Amino acid sequence: MGPFIIYNYFNLLKEHVQNIPPSQIYNLDETSFCLDPSRIKVVGEKGKAAHRTTSGPGRENITVLLGGNAAGEKRPPLIVFKGKNIWDSWITNKTEYPKMTYSATKNGWMETEMFTKYFENNFLQNIGKERPVILIYDAHTSHISIFLIEKAIANNIIIIKLPPYFSHLLQPMDLCVFKSLKVAWDVELTKWQRQNYGTKLPKAVFSTIISKIWSEAGPALLIKGYEKGGIYPFNNQVIAAEKFDPEAYRRWNLENSSNNSPVAVPDPSVADQIKENQINLPSSSQKSLIDTSLSFEPKSLTPSLTSITFESIILEQLKQVPKTEKTTRKKICKGAEVITTLEAIAVLKEQANKVESKPKKLGRKKKKNSCTKKRQMKIVWKKKKKMIQMMT
The missing domain is CATH 3.30.420.10 (Ribonuclease H-like superfamily/Ribonuclease H)
Structure with a gap:
């Protein structure tokens, strides 16, 4: 979720x-x-179907x-x-x-x-x-x-x-x-x-x-x-937090905390784990460390000693192989969207044109039946045999 x-x-x-x-x-x-x-x-009689x-x-x-x-x-x-x-x-x-x-x-x-x-x-x-x-x-x-x-x-x-x-x-x-x-x-x-x-x-x-x-x-x-469903009256908090994937929900909270939007407080056990993984730091840098240690983005880590965490050390040692961009796959459908738009009609027409313009696969040529070949060989042999008899 x-x-x-x-x-x-x-x-x-x-x-x-x-x-x-x-x-x-x-x-x-x-x-x-x-x-x-x-x-x-x-309800029926005991022992009977x-x-x-x-x-x-x-x-x-x-x-x-x-x-x-x-x-x-x-x-x-x-x-x-x-x-x-x-x-x-x-x-x-x-x-x-x-x-x-x-x-x-x-x-x-x-x-x-x-x-x-x-x-x-x-x-x-x-x-x-x-x-x-x-x-x-x-x-x-x-x-x-x-x-x-x-x-x-x-x-x-x-x-x-x-x-x-x-x-x-x-x-x-x-x-x-x-x-x-x-x-x-x-x-x-x-x-x-x-x-x-x-x-x-x-x-x-x-x-x-x-x-x-x-x-x-x-x-x-x-x-x-x-x-x-939270549609009327409108309520975007109808889905309980425990129904979401914990990791995705934590990242969503961190991303939206800067927008002053009403988000759920992170689980206390998560905060305790963060404190255990931290090196002694001044209290002024505590907030920036929590944001860094939970972002899971190597680019957000700073080389300064005041922001080193146990997780940052692991991320520096694990070098990821760069991913190659795939150009053949194209995302057309969003998670939720308004489909009564000209853009949606254009996408549907494009899909329909691709289906119509797709060349049809030609069927394989049927192999001649082996019985037919044998029959033809018998006819040829009979003709040859008849010719030999007429000549003799």
Whole structure:
């Protein structure tokens, strides 16, 4: 866990979210619902087999995209079924949650084209006319496309992409909403299975249950999720210090101490280790020594006797081999960034052009079958034999 990535994200968030009302701050994310209950225990006769598994050993899952704003207002969900087409028997007849959307993909996962269509035909139609709107979601590849970014810019929507691998700490839907929904899902699924034992859950029933639990979810879930993620109200100290890598957190504290920013006090045990490694020095140079001994940068060490530490002696003895600069690798994606910019569109177009201009690999020529060669040799030999017979 890197504090540099986290706090750079919070700086970016503060820059764009301040003075924006909670009703204009949104989060979208998808999760999967298993067709077999996982949190409900089964009661049965002792010594007898008892189970509720209905979808087979593979434990089938269905993807659902959910979202809402920091004021607790929910938006219509998107259900992604596995298949080539959407059938009318998959759609619920009960309109417990209006404007619910359906889609289908080959593997049942979220895809770029589908997410873009949902953004254009559902999300934009159900967020009102107040602008600007802040949309926060993770860096999954299905959430980014040139058309989506251009559409967002045209509608004054600022998309902030979360840093990769941090959504479980920063994304409101992950922090509060999904866990409560899946508990409610297991309860409703078990109720249905008690009346339909041994029957696989129909897709229309799945849609009905999802619609019901989403409509019954209170606004407090969403509001708490934004609060725990530090988005609204804004709070860049929501992540506890012990969750960070200790070494990276110590370097982050040292780097930000000169800016008079509120940082955590270094661990007392670290300070004791520093004192044990120091040579007796005047008190006036104590602060500069601590900064030097924890910087881990050889260039910051001074040759004066008043700043010699045990660590500096080791660093002088260990000569590092100079690293060669690699020019083939180019960093394009930051940890957290606003993707509704012309620069982001230019990068995506450049990547698309590289893929299109890449020459196709030619297949290897097929080797002639050895059986064919033998057959041809037999024919030639028969002809020669026939000619010899005619001559004799």
